Amino acid sequence: MSGQSQRLNIVPTVTTLGVVKARLVGATRGHALLKKKSDALTVQFRQILKKIVSTKESMGTIMKSSSFALTEAKYVAGENVKHVVLENVHSASLKVRSRTENVAGVKLPKFEYFTEGETKNDLTGLARGGQQVQACRGAYVKAIEVLVELASLQTSFLTLDDAIKTTNRRVNALENVVKPRLENTISYIKGELDELEREDFFRLKKIQGFKKREIERQLAAAKQFAEEKVVEKVSLQKGISINAAHNLLTTAAKDEDIIF
Amino acid sequence: MANRVQIPGRNSALIAMIADEDTITGFLLAGVGNVDLRRKTNYLIVDSKTTVKQIEDTFKEFTAREDIAIVLISQYVANMIRLLVDSYNKPVPAILEIPSKDHPYDPTHDSVLSRVKYLFSAESVASERR
Numbered sequence: 001m002s003g004q005s006q007r008l009n010i011v012p013t014v015t016t017l018g019v020v021k022a023r024l025v026g027a028t029r030g031h032a033l034l035k036k037k038s039d040a041l042t043v044q045f046r047q048i049l050k051k052i053v054s055t056k057e058s059m060g061t062i063m064k065s066s067s068f069a070l071t072e073a074k075y076v077a078g079e080n081v082k083h084v085v086l087e088n089v090h091s092a093s094l095k096v097r098s099r100t101e102n103v104a105g106v107k108l109p110k111f112e113y114f115t116e117g118e119t120k121n122d123l124t125g126l127a128r129g130g131q132q133v134q135a136c137r138g139a140y141v142k143a144i145e146v147l148v149e150l151a152s153l154q155t156s157f158l159t160l161d162d163a164i165k166t167t168n169r170r171v172n173a174l175e176n177v178v179k180p181r182l183e184n185t186i187s188y189i190k191g192e193l194d195e196l197e198r199e200d201f202f203r204l205k206k207i208q209g210f211k212k213r214e215i216e217r218q219l220a221a222a223k224q225f226a227e228e229k230v231v232e233k234v235s236l237q238k239g240i241s242i243n244a245a246h247n248l249l250t251t252a253a254k255d256e257d258i259i260f
Numbered sequence: 261m262a263n264r265v266q267i268p269g270r271n272s273a274l275i276a277m278i279a280d281e282d283t284i285t286g287f288l289l290a291g292v293g294n295v296d297l298r299r300k301t302n303y304l305i306v307d308s309k310t311t312v313k314q315i316e317d318t319f320k321e322f323t324a325r326e327d328i329a330i331v332l333i334s335q336y337v338a339n340m341i342r343l344l345v346d347s348y349n350k351p352v353p354a355i356l357e358i359p360s361k362d363h364p365y366d367p368t369h370d371s372v373l374s375r376v377k378y379l380f381s382a383e384s385v386a387s388e389r390r
Contacts, residue, residue, distance in 0.1 A: 056370075060359055067361045070286045082285045093291035095272040096329045098352070109352060111329060115291070133289065140290035144275070151330040151354035158349070 007184040012192035020189065024182040031174040038167040040104040045160045048153055055150045062146050066139035073132040094141070096148055103156075106163040111152035113144060273329035276322040276353070277303040278315065278337055280360050287332070302328060306337050316341050328353050334360045335370070 010016050074082075093115055100107045227249075235245035275292050277284055284305050287293070294302045304310075304318045319341060322331050335357045338345050348355060357370050 063359050066286055067282060070282055070289075071361075082281060085285050085288045095274060098273060098329055111354075136286060137289045137291075140286045144287070144290055144292065147332060147356055147358070148275075148330065151356050154356065155352060155354045 007181060007188050010185070010189075012189040014193065017186065017189045017193070020182055020185050024179065024186065027174055027178050027182060031171060031179070034167055034171045034174065037105060038164060038171055041106065041160060041164045041167060044103055045157070045164060048157050048160065052150070052153045052157060055146065055153060059143075059146050059150055062139075062143045066136070066143045069132070069136040069139040073136040076132045077130075094144055096151075101156075103160075106160060108156040108159050109152065110156065111148050113148040273327055273353075274302045276325075276328045276331045277333075278306060278318060278322070279303075279332065279334040279358065280337075281305050281307060283334060283358070283360055306334070312340050316344055319344055323348060323350070323353060323355075330354050330356060332356050332358050334358060336360060 008020070010020070094113060095115075096111045096113045099110050099112070101110050102108075231242055231245045231249060234240075234249065235242045238245065240248075274294050275287075277287055277292065279287075284293075284303050288303070292303075302322070304315070306315060315337060319331070319333070322328050329352065331353050333345070333355060338357050345355060
């Protein structure tokens, strides 16, 4: 994969080094926090999953009992129950309200059901079996309760699933892309800075060497000059050539006999 | 980025139903049915004469409607439009599969639980109910 451990393209100076270091600290802290969030969300997820499984089972049994009650009512009140009920539908008396709950930073929807208006008790046309019909209605209302709870569990489940996926994606991105890139940038900048320092050092040393040599050369030149001056003086005094004077001074050790 | 999904915090949302006649009768008895001014209902009775296309259209309509929060669908009806149900992944409205009189609840076909099963390949849902 290209760009797996590239570095950022910036100028390698001391200030940018500070900036990138700060970013690395931020990325590390963010990574730890996101990991914690992902763990908390996963815990919630598993809890909800367990609840969903148990609620679905209970829903199965409740639906069975309510359809049983319906069969009873049909048996008692005759087959016309269906038509009567169908005719009598106007506006729903059972509705659901949705709230958002905040769980570990994720907004989960939750449904709760409530009755609005009064339940239509005017099932005109039902001559017999009123009690059975009421029992059936009660059973179905209970079933609705369970179903609403199940629905809210399911929606929170799906939302959590989504949130966990995004958080995990971010964790992985930080861990595998952002942090290595920043670390590589830091080592690159440090390398460049070291190299610049070495260059500087080297240049300094070279200049020092230069200067030293200059000084030595000057010293040597000055000594030469002084010697020649002495030689001139001797040759003037003695009336000998410069060369002879030179030889006098340099070759033999200083003879005590020679008096100036 | 956190709230990409718009969860309507509304005060009254309906429960829609797509099921066989008996189940619908029971729920209508409980008071879940709603017929609005334009004679649009929030339930669909599925019998031997309803076509798959009708069911699909109603399902799409229910999920697109703003005021429906839950859609109850019989499991054997859901099996008919399994593709549509499985590809639906919005949290609101919630799709709930309910058993019917002749078809008891079967968790292996439930769209939500089947998604969970592939999440936990080691511990499947069926193994939890031991």
